[in-house]
Amino acid sequence: MNVYSDLGSQEARVVAVNLSEKKGERKRPISWGQLRVDHGLVGDAHAGNWHRQVSLLAEESIAKMQRLGLDVAAGDFAENLTTKGIDLVALPIGTRLSIGDALVEVTQIGKECHTRCAIYQQAGDCVMPKEGIFVRVVTAGKVESGSPVIIL
Template structure:
């Protein structure tokens, strides 16, 4: 599987959306340089209050640009960075990846996928009704899956820019499906 980076975003302060930039620097074991969610331990504002010492499995948020296409068909105009992601991709089945998949971005950076993004209710403050559009329900089992991207940790740092290639390396089988982190 190969795709490309469509956009990169970061924000130094807690805010739902993140402004786009010409490049971001990924720091091994930490996340996106200059992003409020970078760090070895949890940086999610709500979760820090009750799990402050847990490892940060949400160092980098990746979202597939194809989600924006699907949301547009339902009347929601969303663009890169607006849902808080750091890396927006095109042509990569992020939601189909197993836990532990490696993503090579550009010439240097390597991310390890840790799980699904668990969107919070603030998404409805951004666009009313949007939360209901970023998960799917299996009609047979009733199980639901989040569709608002994946989370990853930085295994090897580097600079990432729009247009960079994204290459996927699957872990050895058996593959573990993504769960929310």
């Protein structure tokens, strides 16, 4: 199984680090973030000692929604890390990733969307419930745009 997208010699990487201080808000890009063990992204409202500490969504998934005519970008799907060059949903639960200085472990693929978000209302669909993944932080570290994402 090839979990890397066809990017030629380009490696998988983080293209945006996003956070929101309150739940229910769109996440905004920040220049860098700190992932903390048993917590997640420092300063993010969704962080905590549970299995969904950090959320990831591929830039390729966001592009699907843009092709439907939506004006969306990194963070608009409430993902903490926007990635490029890796097929996130192909990663089995338990897969460990090195992201920047941090080590994380995949804990969940997708999620149930209990309430239809604004994106679903606009497009009749949303990629985060099907294509977003969640990880827990195993080793703390700094992440920023351009940080490599390496499958261990």
